[in-house]
Amino acid sequence: MRLLQQPWPLKLIWLVLLGEACAALLNREWIVGAVALTTFGLTLLPLYVGRVSGVHIPSGFLVAIAVFLMATLFLGEIRNFYERFWWWDIVLHIGSAVAFGLAGVVLMLILVRGERLTAAPITVAFFAFCFAVTVGVFWEIIEFTADQTLGTNTQRSGLMDTMWDLIVDCLGALVGAAAGWIYLQGEQGWVLTGTLREFVRRNGRLFSPR
Template sequence: MHRKRIIAVLLLIIATIITIATAFKTGINPPAVNVAGSFGAILFLLATAKILDVKDDLFYCGVIFVYLASPIGSVLDLYRRFGPYDKIIHFISGILLASLGMLVISKLLKRAEMFFENKRAYLFSQVVFAFFFSSACAGIWEIFEFTADKLAGGGMQRGMLDTLTDMIAGNSGALLYCFIFVIMIYAGRLDKK
């Protein structure tokens, strides 16, 4: 791992510890599962970045996202204290997951790219995959929330309306990412001749 990434992860760990200490000092007293989940999210980020060979910009966005989603959202209980916070996080996750989906499909089709006669059709197929990858991940996340709540007695799921609006927020983020990508295709910024 590069030195800058190591520093970013160390800062994330330190910020997480400070956030946890602050939560207990201010009387929020987060459940142990939320505290453990914050560190689990860091490990998941590291594993994903390693397996998929994620570029620096996406990695650093992931570091910020993990901090906002786990220590800030779960440990400081911002998901419940600030109503729109959950939807904001799901919107951002849609953007990041679409970006990750783009990385996945680019790696899968790296050798096939030379066989595409129409470069724009190739890029549009990537956009479609990125959107559906993000959408599938949002669905899998909601299944995880449901399962974790049932097994561990958590409070991540707050009913069908919450689940559907979470998925709509994530899909909206993915649509924004895809819309920007399509604009870049038409502007010629992504055509590699």
């Protein structure tokens, strides 16, 4: 997977997680160590999937995935950032919704592949928005199910927490969808459109007509 050739922010995240895991295990903090190692393993998963499938994942995507995993699993749960910073959950929801909006753009372009349906920018943007919001809704269902069956407290303030999560999911989805619309308009200069452009360029076989 060429770990040493990955971007330095990703390698820095790996070093932090492995350092936290080693410190936790030395102090016999088994849960902290397990979560740190699990988070580290999950950051490697996109590299493995890309290698097996032959899909090139841009470095920006890899770093964003690793940051999100560390922020939600390790910092959020283990270091209690959700309680220490009221805005932590909001930022993560917006970031994940933006990412799923971009994923919706990519998925739509792969489905179209130049056949029958013309990939009109507004069509792609609408699909991307709906895709990202749907993922957010399913996540809220999962949180509700976990709280009701396992006794967890993921929906900390109940209805208010759920509604704010859905609102910020919509905002993030709108940003991701807008990036897809701008990309298909041929505009340049925005980091999100640049990431989309790199993905399409490096994986041209996925988007060419059958």
